[in-house]
Amino acid sequence: MQIREKLSTNLSLVKEKSPLIHHITNYVTVNDCANIVLAIGGSPVMADDIEEVEEMVGFASALVINIGTLNSRTIESMLSAGLKAKELGVPVILDPVGVGATKLRTNTAARLIQTLKPEVIRGNMSEIKVLAGLEVAIKGVDSLADEQDGSVVAKTLASELGSIIAITGKTDIVSDGKQVCLLDNGHQILADVTGTGCMTTSLVGTYCGVTKDYFSAAVAGITSMGLAGEIAQASLRHGEGIGTFRTRLFDSIYNLNPELLAREGKIRYE
Template sequence: MTFLAKVQAQHPLIHNITNMVVTNFTANGLLALGASPFMAYAHEEVADVAAMANAVVLNMGTLDPYTVESIQRAGRSANQAGVSVVFDPVGAGATSYRTQSALQIIEHVQVDVLRGNIAEVAHVIGQPWEIKGVDAGTGEGNLIQIAEQAATQLKCIVAITGEKDVVTDGQSTYIIANSHKILTQVTGGGCLLSAVVGAFIAVADPTQAQERLQAVAEALAFYGIAAEIAYEQTAGQGTGSFQVQFINQLSLVTPEIVATRALITLS
């Protein structure tokens, strides 16, 4: 059984601390996939929600001290309960506050998957890379090397997403070539992807490192395939039509379609 099939069968509960820009999009995307979203932010309940979840997704898109504390409380609770944690360091490197907040979260929470663009991941491990707002600019480093360095340094799976995606645990590295550039024109494309990664890793065996890595790779391929098909069906209609069709495809793409269209190679 593929990880997508497991998500569709098990409906894992995904606790999201995300940002105000993408909350609705993220919840609808997870529901379309077959997962069960839980959006909880209050200091009074985040630890309880994180402990009962199947995965916790921490996203610092709209950042303030209250959110940083919520993220840390949820992350620590998930760690204590053995619940997988996905961290999306949105905009790390764009401002000193964002960079320091990302480093603070990494220091206090053991992250299972770090998912971001090349600039965000580079800044989390102290490597320079141009960033414009929350979008990656140009840099001189090697994407695969930075991903593997981050995975080794942080002792977690690292997923760097872009024109092609890189997923690594520092030992094995996958390249995923599924996606479409129109996703960069839809607010929340990366944030929802982090939540989808949470759903996939939630159904992987927590004791099997290679299985967890494969779950993340399949999540990225699935997401990219949904974008490809959505674009094929809405070409020329604009980003609004694409966004609606993309959510449709998250519910319509089957394990069989993934098996046929997935472009995953071992680096």
């Protein structure tokens, strides 16, 4: 099956199955993550107490772990939920927010990756480079894309870890260690709204809940967000900005359909 056909199938399956996506995520963008999962057709659940995360992941079709506002309590819950997910064959999607900025984030990301071997890791270039052990000047959670370099980093890291690596930026890069996809949907204004990275990870997680082809799930999640961002941005009139853009972003994900996704996705293989 070609990638476009897969994207179309993935979205149809999400709308048909409404997979339950368990999140252990940050409190900054958690509402956006829940709404974006609902908008695409999935069913979100957020639970982070160590006494219930194993049970909750047992109902789930995917587990999204996002370290944006990690703390000593939730780190243990992430590990506990993640181990249960692995035992049950539930895919784990990691968003290593701000890794490299502090030792706590770097050490936690390392622990999560070593212990859980996530099916997909999505971050910006700075974050993925940190994971790749490369030195990089990190400033908060901003994104600095560099396509040539990025492809090599994604492919190498994916091969080393056995995870799908997804780097989002001007051009998004997805690799499974063998193939590399370059994705050109999206718009700069997405970086002006908090949580668009987290939401992309949640969309990837939602797609991972309906297919074992996690490479196509990552491509579908990122392309969905990029395309919705383009549609939302194109609708803005004079005087409108990130408030209206954010509202329309949810509208656009809600109205996305399999045909549109397959047709408008800007997908290149390297």
